[in-house]
Amino acid sequence: MFKSMIDKLKSGLEKTKKQFVDSFSSISFGRKIDEELFEDIEMILLKADVGVKATEEIIDFLREESKRRRLKDGEQLKELLKEKLYEILKECESPLNLGEERPAVILFLGINGSGKTTTVGKLAAQFVKDGKSVVLAAADTFRAAAIDQLEVWAERAKARIVKHSPGSDPAAVVYDAVNSAKSRGDDIVLIDTAGRLHTKEHLIKELQKIKRTIKKLMPDQPVETILVLDGTIGQNSINQAKIFKEATDVTGIVITKLDGTAKGGAIIPICKELKIPIKFIGVGEGIEDLQPFDAKAFVDALFD
DSSP: HHHHHHHHHHHHTTTHIIIIIIIHHHTTTTTTTHHHHHHHHHHHHHHHHHOHHHHHHHHHHHHHHHTTOOOOGGGGHHHHHHHHHHHHHHHEEEEEEOOSSSSSEEEEOOOOOOHHHHHHHHHHHHHHTTTEEEEEEEOOOOOOHHHHHHHHHHHHHHHEOOOOTSSOOOHHHHHHHHHHHHHHOSSSEEEEEEEGGGGHHHHHHHHHHHHHHHHOOTTTSSSEEEEEEEEEGGGGHHHHHHHHHHSSOOOOEEOOOOOGOSSSHHHHHHHHOOOOOOOEEEESGGGGGGOOOHHHHHHHHHOO
């Protein structure tokens, strides 16, 4: 199973690997280490959406450490790059905090199209497979399609769903879902919410009301508040994240669709700038392709 997950990770990061590490190898092999090489590496990092700040930090590290270790050949910089990426990304490793009480409550945020509802469904299926009883709360009442999509996932994952009619109060859906899970002794409640950034003020009020509702029912239970970001838009997702951070306390991030982009390097500025743990990454269409984020496995998959 572990080998299978590693293979899926390697396959899912193939486009980023070509843009990032393969390009690095193509320019560094057999070359002496000089300023021109560092400029070429800098360009590769920027094209991979690593971002200006993170790229500068990485280049400074490569420059200083190559001198300190008296490296001569450009290919030797690869190990330094790997070392630096792991140093950055390991700071963002963190498992889900499900607390001591039951049900555990996980609230999902993200704009429409980010893969939020699919992430909720995949995680539900994984929990059910692990023997947990799961309730899905269809709190994106703004879109009837979101409720329908979550119903399909509930059936597929063999999870229970709590829903109201489109246009209902999302906090009322959450109240019924959490209350129902408490009374039936369910293990986990996964809450799908709307993500309408163009009505920012409404979004903030809605999320705050949902959080207050959960707190009333589960006053001592931590609520994982997970922001789902679309990996294909690269570091542009940082701006989205800042808006959601204004709305509520985001405790974790899921980065989806990494298999469909060469911009996987954006995970580095996302980690550095947002300073929010990355809980999962999506590297394919399958349920098992939503994987817990492992910094070492991620870096190894890029360089293998």
